[in-house]
Amino acid sequence: MDRTNSPKAGRGALEPRQGAQAIRRALAVLRILAAGREDGVPLAEVIQATGLTRPTVHRIVHVLIEEGIVERNARSGRYAIGNQVPELALARPRPSRLLVAANPSLRRASAEIGDTLFLTARTGNDTLCVDRRIGVYPIQVLSIEVGARRPLGVSSAGVAILAAMPAQDARKIVAANEKRFEAYRTDTATVLGEVTAARRLGYGMRETGLVQGTKSISTWIKTPDGRPAAAMTVSAVRTRLGPRREQEVAEILLREARIIEQAIGG
Incomplete structure (x- = not known):
């Protein structure tokens, strides 16, 4: 008897694929919850952002709550990352290669520019703020905290x-991020237009930052194999970034981004 054609063999072949799918779905849910930080995210928003059915999201969230990975706020009904996640993160005590490589550049650029600097890493279809440096100018734009996650495209x-x-x-x-853009008051056409402009300029720029009355400039940082892995950003009140100073700040960021790339490659 040919066992490879038996129903049991077919089920065995499907199990690894189904297991991988379940893990990917759980990770998709966790990424959405991570963007909500301590405020949490309503279940309806998780469903919309992931494209999963309500029963599927319910099952995933229920298991994650049982494991301490997710918590539900009894008063608001919102879901957030649980205490187990930072505890698991302690198992990786050493800072990433990116953070080590970027530290001198962040310190140097912060002293030169005087406004708030952010180091943002790419993680899947999101960005994650991994470092922030406050400058000496009296008015600082603290639009994003370290640990804040955003869909790729909603920030410079x-x-x-x-x-x-x-x-x-x-x-x-x-x-893939289209459904998530609405929460940040943007859309696919706007994001793609900004991406095209960034390619032309050689850096990303938003006339209106995540906070009204601010402006942001970002330069990409690539890995040795040419993949964009991070970005270095300056955010300031708009009056601080007129055309002349915008170019000056962009040149500093571009210079430091290349230094970081060399350090990563070394």
Whole structure:
């Protein structure tokens, strides 16, 4: 008897694929919850952002709550990352290669520019703020905290990272994030337009940052194999970044981004 054609053999072949699918779905849910930080995310928003059915999201969230990975706020009904996640992160005590390589550049650029600097890493279809340096200018734009996660494309850092990758790859990510853009008051056409402009300029720029009355400039940082892995951003009140100073700040960021790339490659 040929066992490879038996129903049991067919089920065995499907199990690894189904297991991988379940893990990917759980990770998709966790990424959405991570963007909500301590405020949490309503279940309806998780469903919309992931494209999963309500029963599927319910099952995933229920298991993650049982494992301490997710918590539910009894008063608001919102879901957030649980205490187990930072505890698991302690198992990786050493800072990433990116953070080590970027530290001198962040310190140097912060002293030169005087406004808030952010280092943002790409993680899947999102950006994650991994470092922030406060400058000496009296008015600082603290629009994002370390640990904040955003869909690629809603910030100048995300736009810069998208601009540094092949156009087809950028379009795929923007399409995948389309449902999530609404919460940030933007859309696919706007993001793709900003990406095109960033390619032309050589850096990402948003006339209106995540906070009204601010402006942001970002330069991408690539790995040795040419993949955009991060972005370095300056955010300031708009009056601080007129055309002349915008160019000066962009040149500093571009210079330091190349230094970081060399340090990563070394």
